[in-house]
Structure formats: structure tokens, C-alpha cells
Amino acid sequence: MSLLRIEDLKVHFPVRTGRFGGGKAVVKAVDGVDLAINTNETLAIVGESGCGKSTTGNAVLGLAKITNGRVLFEDTDLTSLDQDKRKRVWREMQVIFQDPVSALNPRRTIAQSIAEPLTIHGYAKSEITNRVDELMDLVGLNKDQRDRRPNALSGGQRQRVVIARALALSPKLIICDEPVSALDVSIQSQILNLLMRLQRELGLSYLFIAHDLSVVRHIADRVAVMYLGLVVEEGPAEQVFSNPVHPYTEALLSAIPIPNPKLRGKRKRIVLEGDLPSPLSPPVGCPFVTRCPLAESRCETIRPSLETIGEGHNVRCLVRAPEGDTTRIGA
Incomplete structure (x- = not known):
């Protein structure tokens, strides 16, 4: 049994548009996410700013209103509980925020x-x-x-x-929302080592939200890559890092700095063209179609589902999964 299960999670925010705010639109911050975390496991959610990773964490904690879907903690549906019952469950879930300065009361x-x-x-x-x-x-x-x-x-x-x-x-589960991004590199490793030691000693599970893939590789058991509110690739960390399948995952991994100067020229940097589409008007088909180097005409109109391509390894791509060519574009 999973400690935490997220099923078809959607978090949509209504916003006003137009010069005088007379129009209405919806930002689909999270638009159908399915994830699970087991006991004593670290699941990392990665992606660019605005992809929906922090909103997913906030929805689990009850800090963001869920539009649709379910969040189950030890098979208890948190979305169906009243405030008192949620308070009893939430003591099993805690959070570590990005900036310790703003997270602590300076007077205490x-x-x-x-x-x-x-x-x-x-x-x-x-x-x-x-x-x-x-x-x-x-x-x-x-x-x-x-x-x-x-x-x-x-x-x-x-x-x-x-x-x-x-x-x-x-607690049994801790949501770590960019917990080391505000720290110096030398201190980051100390905090990561502390978190891993605490996990071993206390049997903790982590939902680890980050944009730095070097950090994620150090701590994660599994990785979920998000883009425009959707998980585009998810699987065991070693598989995702050694054999990324989705073009977006490949591009993210190609940007990781390589410490050894002799190896830097052996990996091709994949530079994505264009900007992240506005969440107010995402592409009709594949969310990544406007920046994807492998995009085909069908990608513009067909929204791909998350397909299994290996044990615990899932990809959302019409070209790459499940029958498509899996040749890496950075090779």
C-alpha cells in the first residue's frame, strides 16, 4: 500500500483578463496528475518554474484548493475530510519550505x-x-x-x-519544497545528507520538489518530470537519469553541469527553442509541442496519455511511447 496517492489531481485558478479585468479565464496549474509515494521513499518532482510542482505539494498539504481528483494518505481521502479530521491526519505530514528566513518568526x-x-x-x-x-x-x-x-x-x-x-x-511524510535552493552549494550537501540520514533513522518519506537535477539525483528514489501541469515522464531515478525518454527530460538533463572537464565535450547540450506557453492558453494537443524537436503534425491535435515503457517507467509522448522511436535526440 502506498503511503500517499495522488489520483487525477487538478488545481485550476480562475483569473480575470483583458485591459480592465472584464474577461475570465482559467489557469490549469495542475491538470491531471497521478503519483504515489511508498514508505521510506523519496519522490522528486522537477520542472521549470510554473510547471505546477509546488502547486501539487500545496494541494497535498491543503494549501491549494483542489478542483478535481483525490489525495489519499494511508488510503484516507483527504479531500473528503472535515477540518478537525484533516488536522489529525496532517500531523503525519509536514513541510520544509525554500526560504528558512521567511519560514521562521524573527521574534521567536x-x-x-x-x-x-x-x-x-x-x-x-x-x-x-x-x-x-x-x-x-x-x-x-x-x-x-x-x-x-x-x-x-x-x-x-x-x-x-x-x-x-x-x-x-x-510525521511519516515531509513535503520538501526547494529545501536547499536558498543555500550555498557547500551547505546544500550538508542539508541533503542530513535529510537522507533522517530518512534512514526515522523511516521518513519525502515529496521533494526541486528544479536542480543535480540535487535530485543525489536524494531521489523516483523522479516525476512536470511540464505545464502534467507529468511527462516518471520512473526510478536511475532509469530517468541514465535513459531519459521524453525530449523535455533529455533537455533538462543535458543542462546539468559536468564536474570533469574531460567529459564536458562528450555530451551535447539540448537548447529548447521558444518560451514556456502561457498556462492561460496551453497547446490543444501535446503540452510540449511548441518546443519539441521531435514534434509531428499529430502532436498538435492529440493529447498523449502517460504510457508505461518499462517497470515503473512512464512517458507521455506520442513519438517516443509506447511504440515510437526511442533514439535519444542528444546522442
Whole structure:
């Protein structure tokens, strides 16, 4: 049984258009996403800004109103629960946001910030004190930092505070929304290693949202690539990175920096022409058709479905899956 299942998730936002706002349109931020996360697993969602990855995470947390579809946590449909029942389930799900500065109240001490979820859920003061000390030790913070405020800490230390707060209620699932993108590269690896250690020790599952594929490769068990509100490729991380099938995935992977100078010339950079289409008027057929180097005439009118091309590996492409040519365009 999956810990979390997302079924045909749609999140549409009505917006006003026109010079004086008299028109109406709909932004299809997420337009039919199916995903699942197992216990002790990391699923990464990647894609350009505006692809719908953060909105997907917000929908799971109840921070974005779901237009259609279901979010099931341990087979409980979160979309059908009232507020009180959701609160009991949501303690099993926590979030780590991108910017630790805005995620922490500057007036609160580190101990007060970590204790916040425990206070909200009615824990006794003695329990809170002991739990805060335990959490600070778990994430690598010193006890003498208890009474400091966020501005007295480094970026990496602030993110450790945010992680400690997310762990306070012993959740099973943590939504990591770009958790290291605001940090220096040297600190990023420390935080990623911390998250992986916590996963091993506590049996956590992560929904890891990111745009940096180097980071994703380091931490993810499976990867879902999103484009214009749809998953265009999803599968085991090793398969997606070593044998990408969708042209968009190939283009993203070709942009990953190669540390070894001797190998840089051996991989062709795939540069996509044009800009990301407006979510107010997406293409009728394949969402990627306006930028795809393999596009055919049928791609303009037929919307491809997500097809299985291997064990756990799914692709949304008329040309590449399931019977199409799988020759890599970057080869």
C-alpha cells in the first residue's frame, strides 16, 4: 500500500483578463496528475518554474484548493475530510519550505520555533522542553542555541531549525519544497545528507520538489518530470537519469553541469527553442509541442496519455511511447 496517492489531481485558478479585468479565464496549474509515494521513499518532482510542482505539494498539504481528483494518505481521502479530521491526519505530514528566513518568526527563539507544533497540539510543557532538546540534537544544533533568534544563525542552521520543527510531531511524510535552493552549494550537501540520514533513522518519506537535477539525483528514489501541469515522464531515478525518454527530460538533463572537464565535450547540450506557453492558453494537443524537436503534425491535435515503457517507467509522448522511436535526440 502506498503511503500517499495522488489520483487525477487538478488545481485550476480562475483569473480575470483583458485591459480592465472584464474577461475570465482559467489557469490549469495542475491538470491531471497521478503519483504515489511508498514508505521510506523519496519522490522528486522537477520542472521549470510554473510547471505546477509546488502547486501539487500545496494541494497535498491543503494549501491549494483542489478542483478535481483525490489525495489519499494511508488510503484516507483527504479531500473528503472535515477540518478537525484533516488536522489529525496532517500531523503525519509536514513541510520544509525554500526560504528558512521567511519560514521562521524573527521574534521567536529557536526553541520556541521548534516547539510551535507541539504547543498547538497541546503537549505538556515538560514534554515540549525534552522534545525540543531531542530534536536539536537530532538535526545537529547545539543546546546553547536554544535562546537565540533566527538572525543570529547561518542559513544552514536556520534550515536545520525548520527541519527540526517539521519533525516535532514525528510525521511519516515531509513535503520538501526547494529545501536547499536558498543555500550555498557547500551547505546544500550538508542539508541533503542530513535529510537522507533522517530518512534512514526515522523511516521518513519525502515529496521533494526541486528544479536542480543535480540535487535530485543525489536524494531521489523516483523522479516525476512536470511540464505545464502534467507529468511527462516518471520512473526510478536511475532509469530517468541514465535513459531519459521524453525530449523535455533529455533537455533538462543535458543542462546539468559536468564536474570533469574531460567529459564536458562528450555530451551535447539540448537548447529548447521558444518560451514556456502561457498556462492561460496551453497547446490543444501535446503540452510540449511548441518546443519539441521531435514534434509531428499529430502532436498538435492529440493529447498523449502517460504510457508505461518499462517497470515503473512512464512517458507521455506520442513519438517516443509506447511504440515510437526511442533514439535519444542528444546522442
